[in-house]
Structure formats: structure tokens, C-alpha cells
Amino acid sequence: MEKVIMHVDMDAFFASVEIIDNPKLKGKPVIVGGTSERGVVATCSYEARKYGVRSAMPIYIAKTKCPHGIFIPTRMSRYKEASSEIFKVFSKLTPYVEPISIDEAYLDITESQRAPLELAKYIKDEVRKNTGLTLSVGISFNKFLAKLASDWNKPNGLKVITQDMVPEILFPLSISKVHGLGNKSVKRLNDIGVFTVEELYKLPLEILTEFFGKYGVEIYGRIRGIDKRKVEISRQRKSTGRESTLKRDTDDKDELKKYIRNFCISISKELTNKSISGKTITLKIKTSSFENHTKSKTLPLYISKEEDIYKEACEILDSIELNEKIRLIGVSISSLKESKIEQMTLFDI
Template identity: 65%
Template structure:
């Protein structure tokens, strides 16, 4: 029996929660994110999107496009509470849930005899009646197509993609809709005249491998409706991190050290509270010209002490050539291990 996968995606989640809590915002362009010109858009209402505002766009650009928008700071605690209530509805329907973010998930309903369209409508009705929000739903026989379908007619959409609709239904889509093709890959394909899925579909498989390596086989299959990924009901925490956009661009080493020290303290606290230690330390910076740079270091031992994290991050920073002022700095740890780990601090004598 074919799998029956539902992809659910809340509509403009953060902005929708703000409108839910303040109905006077209904119908207005609402932008949630950093409220200073140095911040970025976390999400925005569909009224704001009509002006060209997008997630991850710098706030100063959003203000230029939509000067009459209502700009709000995120309230992550509130969003998490609402998200928990929504996921409780999902759990009442199926235990096979793969969360992708606070407002997005895959649900495997293959074991339920009910028509998946009826299941989707039930979810939509319950979220609307019990929470007061709308979501969009995609239904298909694999994850790739289900996610693609949920984005088909947002907001408050419902789309099903059956096997007999593939691949023709995909042909008109721009190639940036294909999961696994990042902006660099899209640009690379655009440079050789490939803009739509139909144009990509005509290429022989060896071209996919030449352009994308082993992953080329997956892209080749994906646009033919083949995606064998399963819904994963539990995920290991892969990384923990903190970052901030600076009030003013700077290359002041002393100021940057203070941010690293603050991040090290917060990350250490999270690691210890969850009984984790980490082996890989990554420093991220974004320059004044919006160029991202990351540098990582993997250790021979696991650590979770603030002073050890700080020392390693500081060494990484000292090894980075800061030719341009920095607008954002972040620190993250990965290669996590759970359990009590007896470690000797680098600072122990």
C-alpha cells in the first residue's frame, strides 16, 4: 500500500498569532522581527507579502517596501504555547509526526482507514475552531510532494497530488521549488538555461550526477515523483546556538569577545540542563555587506563548561581575518552527546 503523507504548514504563523491576540491588526500588513533597521523579518502577514516583503529580509528593506506596516517584536514564548496546542491536535490523530519547525510538520496517516482529505479537513477545522488560526495542508504519497502541495494555494489551502498527476503537474514549476536545490544550484542551472522542472526533467541522469554528485540521483528521482524518505517521529538534537545582530557594525575585538562570553554562558547552561556535551564549536559572522562566514573546530573530547566553550570560540575568532565590520555574530555547538561525561576542563591543573 502506498504511504499517505500529510504536510501541515501554519499560515504566516507569528504574524497570525499577533493578529489573533490583537484583532485590530486584522487586514493590516504586519511584520514580525527585529524592530530596528538592523533586524530581519521573521515572518509577515499576507497583506505585507503583497508589497514584496519576505522572511529573512532586512527590516530596513521591509520598511522601504511597506512603510505603513505594523512592526512587532517576536514573542517566542507565546508562539511556542500556541504551537504546543496545535501539535496536541496532531497527536490526537496520529502518533507518526515529524516536526520540521514550530509551525510545520509531516504526519503519516497510512495506518488510518479514513480518507486523508477528510483527515486534513478535520485538522483544519479543529485548528480554526480550537485555536483560531488557519493552516495549509498538502497530501501525497511521499514527503516531497506533500510539502510541495501544502504551498500550492496558501493561505488556508488544501491540495492533493496523486501518482497519476506526476510528473506533468510539476513541469510548470520553477526549479527553486524542488527540495534539495539551494540558491547556488538554482543559479548554476539557470546559467545553462534551466528554469522550470520540465526543462530539468529532460536532462539525462548523468548530468544530474555531474552537477550535484551522488545527490544528483535523488534530484533526478524526486522530479519523477520518487522520494523514499520516511516520516521520522523522533530526531536527535543536532546543534545548540545563539546569535545576535549588533546594534552597530563593528570589528572591535573586545566587544565581540563580550558577545562570545555571553553566548558561551547561555549555551553551557542549555547543555547542562539537557545533560549534553558537545565536540564541535562553530563561530558565525555576517559582515556589513551581508556576507556569511562560518568556521568550526572539532575537539578530541566533549565539553559543556562555559570557560571551555569560551576559550575555543575565542581561538576561532582570533584566527578569522576580519577585513570588514561585522553586523551579526553567533556561536553554536554540535556533535552532541547525551549523558554524564567526565571531562577534564582545559583550565584544570
């Protein structure tokens, strides 16, 4: 039986919740995120997007692009409350729900007795009735195409992509729309004259594997309608971390290590509370020119204690030559597993 996968994505979720709570904001350029000059945009209304404002954009740039925008700090507890109501609607239709984020999910509706379009309409109506919010729905035979479809005609969109529409429907799209191709991969392909999916489609499998290794096989199949990923009912958390935009740009490593120390305290408490540990430490930095860089180190054993995480993160920082000042720093730990016994520290070895 051919799978029927639905991807549901809320429309400008944080901003939409703010507008629901304050109807005077309707039709105005609402920008939610850090309100300081060093903060970033979490999301914004479609009115703000017309000015070029986008998620993850520094607030000071958003203010330049949209000087009359209404800037609002995030209220995560309120967004989680709305999200809970939305996911209750999903769970009424199918037990196969995979949360991607607070405002996005995949649903496997293959076994439903109701028609896919009927289910999409039900979700839209119920969410609107319960929360006042709108969402966009994409329906297809795999996750990649369902997600692509949900983004097709936002906001409040609905799109179905069937087998007979592929690959031609994908050809005009930018390669940035292909799941798995990040900014660096897109640039590499752009550098050889590949900008659209149609141009990507014409590349031999050998070229893609040369570019991306084994992952090139997935990209090759994906734009031909092949995506074998299943809807995962329980998503295992792959990493946990903390990051912060600095009060001022700096290349002083001692100062950066103070931030790292606080991150490691918080991360260790979370790992301990959840009885998990990890063995891959990643340091993330964003330079004053807004370039992101990450560097990771995988250890021979699992750790969860603050001093261990701090030691490894600092070693990574010390190995990096800072050619310009840093505006953001973060630490994360991945390759997680449940801690069956009390973890030794690296100093116990």
C-alpha cells in the same frame, strides 16, 4: 502499501496570532520581528507580503517597502501556547507526528481508517475552532511532495499530489522549490541555464553527482517522485547555538569575542542541563552587505564546557580575514550526543 504523508503548515503564524489577539489588525500589513532598525522580520501577514516584505528581511528594508506597516515585537510564549493547541489536534489523528518547527509538521496517516481529505478537513476545522487560525495542508506519497503541496495555494490551502501527476506537475516550478537546493546550489544551476524543474529533470545523473556529490543522487530521485525519508516521531536535535545582530557593524575581533563569550556561556548551560555534548563548532557571520558566511571545525572529542567552546570559536574567528564589517555573529555546536560521564576540558588533556 503506498505511504500517505501529510504536511501541515500554519499561515503566517506569528502575524496571524497577533491578528487573532487584536482583530483591529485584520486586513492590515502586520510585520512581526525585531522592532529596532537592526532587527529582522520573523514573519508578516499576506497584506505585507504584497509590498515585498519577507521573513529574515532587515526591518529597515521592510519599513522602506511597507512604510505603513504595523511592526510588532515577537511574543514567543504566546506563539508556543497556540502551537501546543495545534499539535494536540494532530496527535488525535495519528501517533506519527514529526514537528519541523513551532508551526509546521509532517503526519504519517497511512494507517488511518479515514480518507486523507477527510482528515485534512478535520484538522482545518478543529484548529480554526480551537485557535481561530488557518493552515495549509499538502498530501502525497512522500515528504518532499507533501511539503510542496502544502505551499501550492496558500493561505488556507489544500493540495493532493498523486503518483500519476509526477513528474509533469513539477516541471513548471522553479528549482528553488526542490528540497535540498539552497541559494548557492540554485545559483550554480542558474549559471548553467537551469531554472525550472523540467530543465533540471533533463540533466543526466552524472552531471548532478558532479555538481553535488552523493547528494546529487537524492536530487535526481526527488524530482522523479522518490523520497525515502520517513516521518520521525522523535526528532533528535542536531545542534544548538546562539546569534545576535550587533548594535553597530564592526570588524573589531576583540569586540566580536565578547559576543562569542556570552553565547558560549548560554550554550554551555543548555548542554549541561540536557546532559549532552558536541564536537563540531560553527561560527556564523553576516556582513554589512548582508552576506552570510559560516566556518566549522570538528574536534577529536566531545565538549560542553564554556571555555572549550569559546576557545574553538575564537580560533575560527581568528582564522577568518574580515574584509568588511560584521552586522551579525553566531556560534553553534553540533554532532551532539548524550554525555555519559563528566566531560574533560581540552585543557585537561
